Amino acid sequence: MRTAIEHESELLAAARAVREHAHAPYSRFKVGAALLDEQGRIHAGCNVENAAYPQGTCAEAGAVAALVAAGGSRVMAAVVVGEGPRLVTPCGGCRQKLREFATEDATVVVADLNAVRARFTLGELLPSSFGPEHLA
Numbered sequence: 692m693r694t695a696i697e698h699e700s701e702l703l704a705a706a707r708a709v710r711e712h713a714h715a716p717y718s719r720f721k722v723g724a725a726l727l728d729e730q731g732r733i734h735a736g737c738n739v740e741n742a743a744y745p746q747g748t749c750a751e752a753g754a755v756a757a758l759v760a761a762g763g764s765r766v767m768a769a770v771v772v773g774e775g776p777r778l779v780t781p782c783g784g785c786r787q788k789l790r791e792f793a794t795e796d797a798t799v800v801v802a803d804l805n806a807v808r809a810r811f812t813l814g815e816l817l818p819s820s821f822g823p824e825h826l827a
C-alpha cells in the first residue's frame with residue numbers, strides 16, 4: 692500500500708463528516724470526498740441525488756466545485772469515503788474531474804468509516820489520461 696499522504700487524517704475526518712450530509716434517498720449509498728488544495732486547505736463534498744436520477748452529482752464533483760469556488764486551483768490529494776464490501780473508488784467521470792486539477796502522481800485514498808482501505812495514484816485510476824496540457 693502507498694504511504695500515507697500529509698493531512699490524510701484531516702482529509703479522512705472531513706470526508707467522513709460530509710458523508711453524513713449526503714442526499715442519497717434513492718441509492719441509499721452515501722459518499723463523502725475531501726480534497727487537499729495547493730494552499731493546504733481542505734474542501735469537502737457529498738453526493739446529492741435527484742428525483743430525476745441523472746441529475747444527481749457525486750461526492751467528488753461537489754468537492755471539486757467547493758475547491759474551485761474557494762479559489763483553489765490544484766488537487767494535491769483526494770480521500771473518498773463510502774461503506775460496503777467493495778472499494779468505493781471514484782467513478783470514471785469523477786476520475787476525469789479530478790484529473791483537471793491534479794497530476795497523475797496525486798494520491799487518491801479510498802476509505803470507509805473505520806479505516807483506509809486502499810491508496811492509489813490518479814495515474815493508476817486513469818492511465819494515459821487526457822488533460823488540460825493537451826489543449827495548451
Ligand code: THU
Pocket residue numbers: 715718720721722737738739740747748749750751771779780781782785
Ligand atoms: N457516488 C459518488 O458520490 N462517488 C463515487 O465515487 C461513486 C458513486 C454516488 C453516486 C450516487 O449518488 C451513489 O453514489 C450511488 O451510485
